[in-house]
Amino acid sequence: MKKIILLLITLGLTGCVGYQSETKADNSLIHYKDYVVNTSYSSQSQDERIRFLIFHYTAVNDKESLRLLTHGSVSAYYLIPSYPKQLNKKPVVLQLVPENKRAWHAGVSSWAGRNNINDTSLGIEIVNDGFHEGKTDRPLWIPYHKEQTVLATHLARDIIARYHIKPQNVLAHSDIAPLRKSDPGPLFPWKEMAQQGIGAWPDTVTVKKYLQGTHRWSPGDVAVIQQALAAYGYTIPQTGNKDKETCRVIRAFQMHFRPNNFTGVADKETEAIIQALLEKYSH
Ligand SMILES: [Zn+2]
Known part of the structure; x- marks a missing residue:
């Protein structure tokens, strides 16, 4: 009796393995209307198209930020509102462009010998006025809300892990377009974020x-x-x-x-x- 049970188990296992390999073979084929793509060979020479993560402030309020980034001639992948809403005790970020599409957030830009950073980056916009004209000749920079930077940290951590983005490629809009841009400005918490594994910071x-x-x-x-x-x-x-x-x-x-x-x-x-x-x- 014991022998029969063992035999059945063995047969069962063998059958299972055979079925799995058949399924795997099928999964490597993609059937289109007039042809089939076989994906069973993979090249070792490949990397991610996304190499940079860019932070911005919108310089306008929530309503105007959403209007400009959804109906204007600029866009961004993610928008962090002034006070992110909570869902199941988690902050909500708005995604305006899917990550596999190109958003228009960087404009004329360059970094490490590459131009048109829109082609190779993801951009996160944060609702923040930037600066107000102060009483002296110095502008008054507007601080970010803690809720915004906490959400930015969580989001950035996932993006960096997904695309293997190097610390020195996590950048300000002003880094890649220094003659035109100042965002996300001097109050963006780069040091604190670097301490949490996001972006570069010197020792x-x-x-x-x-x-x-x-x-x-x-x-x-x-x-x-x-x-x-x-x-x-x-x-x-x-x-x-x-x-x-x-x-x-x-x-x-x-x-x-x-x-x-x-x-x-x-x-x-x-x-x-x-x-x-x-x-x-x-x-
Ligand atoms: Zn910007």
């Missing part, structure tokens, strides 16, 4: 190493800064001069990596931060 000890023997506000070497920023990914002139364009790119860099002082001045601390980033990350 403090390495910055200190590069600052040794100098003062952080002393003038930096413009040519060295230009070269280092270009090596990191920024499009910046290589003139050795503090021209208007160079200052603007340095300002964008500082807004991201030294948000307490982003005047665009090429100082020693800026030089140390970009060198520390280059030491930690490479393209």
